[in-house]
Amino acid sequence: MGSTARRHLPDAPFLAAARRERPSRRPVWFMRQAGRSLPEYREVRQGTGMLEACLTPDLACEITLQPVRRYGVDAAILFSDIVVPLKAAGVGVDIVAGTGPVVEHPVRTAADVAALPRLEPDGAAPVAEAVRLLIGELGETPLIGFAGAPFTLASYLVEGGPSRNHERTKALMHAEPDTWHALCSALADMTLGFLRAQIAAGVDAVQLFDSWAGALSERDYRELVMPHSARVLRGLADAGVPRIHFGVGTGELLGAMGEAGADVVGVDWRVPLDVAAARVGPGRALQGNLDPALLFAGHDVVEREVRRILAEGSAAEGHVFNLGHGVLPETDPDVLARVVDVVHAVP
Numbered sequence: 429m430g431s432t433a434r435r436h437l438p439d440a441p442f443l444a445a446a447r448r449e450r451p452s453r454r455p456v457w458f459m460r461q462a463g464r465s466l467p468e469y470r471e472v473r474q475g476t477g478m479l480e481a482c483l484t485p486d487l488a489c490e491i492t493l494q495p496v497r498r499y500g501v502d503a504a505i506l507f508s509d510i511v512v513p514l515k516a517a518g519v520g521v522d523i524v525a526g527t528g529p530v531v532e533h534p535v536r537t538a539a540d541v542a543a544l545p546r547l548e549p550d551g552a553a554p555v556a557e558a559v560r561l562l563i564g565e566l567g568e569t570p571l572i573g574f575a576g577a578p579f580t581l582a583s584y585l586v587e588g589g590p591s592r593n594h595e596r597t598k599a600l601m602h603a604e605p606d607t608w609h610a611l612c613s614a615l616a617d618m619t620l621g622f623l624r625a626q627i628a629a630g631v632d633a634v635q636l637f638d639s640w641a642g643a644l645s646e647r648d649y650r651e652l653v654m655p656h657s658a659r660v661l662r663g664l665a666d667a668g669v670p671r672i673h674f675g676v677g678t679g680e681l682l683g684a685m686g687e688a689g690a691d692v693v694g695v696d697w698r699v700p701l702d703v704a705a706a707r708v709g710p711g712r713a714l715q716g717n718l719d720p721a722l723l724f725a726g727h728d729v730v731e732r733e734v735r736r737i738l739a740e741g742s743a744a745e746g747h748v749f750n751l752g753h754g755v756l757p758e759t760d761p762d763v764l765a766r767v768v769d770v771v772h773a774v775p
Contacts, residue, residue: 434630434668435632437568437570437632439568440502440503441454441502442455442502443570443632443633444746445713445746445748446670446713446748447670448711448712448745449746453772454741454771454774455502455749456501456502456748456749456767456771457501457502457503457504457505457748458495458499458501458750458751458754459694459750459754459755460754461495461499461501461505461764462492462504463491463754463755464757465755465756465757466495466498466761468494468498469491469494472487472490472491473487477523478523479511479515479522479523481507482507482512483512483516483554484554485554485555485561486561488506488558489558489561489562489565492504492507492558492562493562496566498761498765499764500765500768501569501768502569502570502748503569503571503572503633503748504562504566504569504572505572505574506555506558506559506571506572506573506574506626507558508574509529510529510581510584511529511581512622513552513576513581513619514531514581514585514618516547516552516555516622517544517545517547517548517618518545518551519531519532519544519545520532520533521584524589527589527590528589528590530589531584531585531588531589534587534588536586536600537607538607538610541611544585544611546614546617547617547618547622549621549625552621552622552625552626553625555622555625555629556625556626556628556629557629559571559573559626559629559631560629560630562630563629563630571632571633572631572632572633572635572672573626573627573631573633573634573635574637575622575623575626575634575635575636575637575660576619576636576637576639577619577636577637577638577641577653577660577675578612578653578657578660579638579640579644579653579656580637580639581618582597582612583597583640585611585615586600586611591640593643598643601648601652608652609652609656612656613656613659615656616656616659619636619660620659620660623636623660623664624664624667627664631669632669632670633669633670633672634664634669634670634671634672635671635673635694636657636661636672636673636674636690637674637675638653638657638674638675638678638685639675639676640676641676641677641678642679642696643677644681646680646684649684654687654688657673657685657689658687658688661688661690662689665689670691671690671691672690672691672694672715673685673686673688673690673692673693673694674693674694675694675696677698678696679695679696679698679699679704679707682695682699682704682707682708683707683708685708686707686708686711691712692712692713692746693708693712693714693715694714694716694717695717696716696717696752696753697717697718697720697752700717701714701716701717701737701743701744702740702741702743702744704716705743705745710745712744713744713745713748714741714746714747714748715750716737716741716749716750716751716752717737717750717751717752718733718734718749718767719733719751719752720753720754720755720759723759723760723763723764723767724758724763727763727766730763730766730767730770731766731770734767734770734774735770735774749771
């Protein structure tokens with residue numbers, strides 16, 4: 429995989445905010461903005477499996493572009509899924525409708541960890557090609573690369589799929605810490621390789637997404653998870669792109685997540701951004717944090733809440749407006765378009 433020359437986007441509000449500079453306007457994009465809420469997405473994805481779509485460059489490119497065309501958001505997020513690098517490495521995993529990722533052979537022993545395949549450059553090639561296609565289409569709009577954090581990948585592998593309580597994962601963490609750290613180390617290598625491939629292809633920022641980290645105490649996070657996320661983030665420090673770190677239900681972990689090495693810490697809707705700014709500490713921008721469920725509450729409520737979050741976000745050294753989690757499938761796209769208009773209209 430060859431390296432693409434880094435784009436120079438001096439006027440991009442998203443990049444300015446992520447670097448704690450002064451953007452020309454408050455930037456906005458939405459997690460899961462490319463996906464099920466868009467009729468054009470449902471049309472283009474018809475008959476194509478989720479992982480197949482993520483690994484088909486022209487299709488992943490088109491899906492990534494759809495919300496940029498429709499909403500005028502300040503950043504595109506690469507259409508992908510947390511388990512794409514597992515699939516690309518050769519792990520038996522599929523995304524089952526109504527369930528989520530399902531792993532063919534769960535990883536629960538030291539031997540299972542040793543047998544885990546590594547991500548080879550060829551495995552990430554379709555994703556890198558999608559990035560190159562997007563760089564040619566996006567103009568002045570930055571592109572955010574994407575990967576799941578080691579803990580969330582590990583939980584899927586250990587549980588065999590999504591889990592409410594993460595009981596097998598937590599049992600392995602505490603009963604066999606050497607096996608646990610070996611698993612997370614292998615997954616950190618995989619995640620780092622996956623993100624480096626995206627950066628080499630031209631993404632302008634990256635987001636490390638730790639869906640399940642909120643299930644952990646701060647003590648367990650710091651001891652058993654943070655070193656592996658930090659290795660990923662640290663391994664990208666010389667790439668010259670902003671690094672976003674986000675997890676759901678991570679209010680008690682915000683300080684630690686900031687210490688892990690991100691430039692931008694994503695905040696879900698449970699913690700106001702001015703409070704989050706104090707928890708994360710200086711030297712970090714924030715991203716968030718409208719509750720995606722409130723997009724169903726009517727225009728007046730949505731506008732009031734957007735304005736509140738913009739005011740609270742002013743306490744941060746930099747603020748990228750976003751939701752506190754991903755766009756829900758039944759969301760009206762017109763409501764998201766109005767959110768963009770409100771964010772861009774507020775000085």
